[in-house]
Amino acid sequence: MSKKIVVGYDGSEGAANALEFAAGLAKASGAGLVIAHVLEWSPYTFLTPNEIEERHARRKEELERADKAVLAPVLKKLEGSGLEVTSALRYGHIAETLIKIAEEEHVEHLVIGRTGHSSLSTRIFGSVAGSLAQAAPVPITIVP
């Protein structure tokens, strides 16, 4: 089985740094690159009747938007790099979902930016990078 590296990517500056680092790592070791984008989602939040009715439609829109605005540009950028690049787009708790992707794809290495898009909640509840550092099942690199 070929080696794989997964990188958490949310379109932020920190994520761009992480991606650059991961791409360099992949090139050097000949590993495949999995670009993972997680849409924050909990099945235990509370919704209004209207939100419930529209949820299925909204989800489709959100997935399309994420694919087009976040993943497509970087996939295109890496097209000519000679790397074997795949992507993963999921809903869920960001750190938990990245761990799940790492396990499912049998990756050897996880790369993540130190700061993503979130700001205030990060200061209160801890960052994605922080929780991954504690819970990741594979070696993890946190890129500043």
Added chain:
Amino acid sequence: MKNFSAAAFAATASLCASAPAMAQTIDEQVNAVFASSTGWFVSFIFSPFPGTSFPWIVAWLVVAATIFTLYFGFIQFKAFPHSIALVRGDYSDPNDAGEVSHFQALATALSGTVGLGNIAGVAVAVGIGGPGATFWMVLAGLMGMASKFTECTLGVKYRNEYADGTVSGGPMYYMTKGFEERGFPAGKVLAVVFAVFCILGALGGGNMFQANQAHAQISNVVGDYPGWITGIIFAGIVFAVIVGGLKSIASVTEKVVPFMGVLYVVTALVIILMNADKIGWAFGQIFEGAFSGLGVAGGMVGALIQGFKRAAFSNEAGVGSAAIAHSAVRTKEPITEGFVSLLEPFIDTVVICTMTALVIIITGQLVADPTTGLYLLNESGSAIQTVEGNSGVALTSAAFSSAFGWFQYVLVIAVVLFAFSTMISWSYYGLKAWTFLFGEGKSKELVFKILFCIFVVIGAAASLGPVIDFSDAAIFAMAVVNIIALYALMPIVKKEMNSYLSRLKSGEIKKFK
């Protein structure tokens, strides 16, 4: 919400001071017109069996719940653990993350049902029917779980899914599509009748009763002032949400309501534990009262009618509203939503309503004759005498504040929020019925929404008696039609249930967690 409450209080305080005399007459006028124009409908729905005082509609609901319980082999008890596993997401496909989960469908449906029925309705039941009403209420709640299971399964199975990804479901749809599938006539007629009653129910129990009791609770704390003032403020906020599309208010309410619910139950539990020595006595009163009435008006039958009525009004089992709320969940198996929905009457009635009743009984709000142990009736003989002579939400408030003085303020916020979230839910149910009748379209929807806001004002201004009568009548009228459809379609639910349960047993339906 904080800003709103503060503004509401400030506005009411200044208005109270200026125009009390004129205002009272407006309230009286609204009340008189309202009572006289809805009386016939109320007396039809609540007419008793000839020669008895037992309303046929109460029998209709209880017989249905009993039939569903037996027909599905006590599914509400057998499937209870599986229901909890479903809500926890044990059986949810991770690839469906981002869709409406079972938990979310249940939470939203609950915020529509957990409301004033649990706080004010129970007080009405215990105030008129005595502690014994609690027993019948819990029994009706347990049986009602089977009705809810039936209607919500059908709601998901026969919902409409549109090209843009939105879904519409509810009794209107299973009546039309389900009847067609079984080759029964008149499905469409039934659906239209249901939709009409659903609109009335939305305006009554889902709106006026809520506005009325919210006003009662606010004026109970800040002092008496005309109801139409509360009505106009409430109507303004409801208008901002359902017409103005101000989503933030609705989502804030939706997030705060569950916490208020938990706070309410925890406080009730604390009060009950503080009076731990009286728990045995309270249950004694409940069981004794259930079969003897302990002197309440109407005796045992009086207790039973009150218990059944308020349970049905609170958990809405058999009414059909929940089928609208639950139908948007993402599941390949409609029956799973049926399983999840049966938790609703349990949480609503068996847990929350019982808490309210126990607190009222345990804190000694009801006045009994010390020598005979029978409850004393008030001057008009219509209800049990209470310590402070109050009824409805004020009685619950008095019971809670006898233990914690500050709780009446928490209760005001809880009542206002519960009332508001119930109104938002019912405006949605009513709108679904409205668009089913008149078709979708911005201006048609606007007519209903404005009508809904007007009824908020009427509800707050009218006195409790006529409002509660009309609210009950409208909600129960929905059940008349809905239960006919449930009888006709229950073999379909049984087929779904048996197929699902056998696949669950064989391991074909797998746990993901």
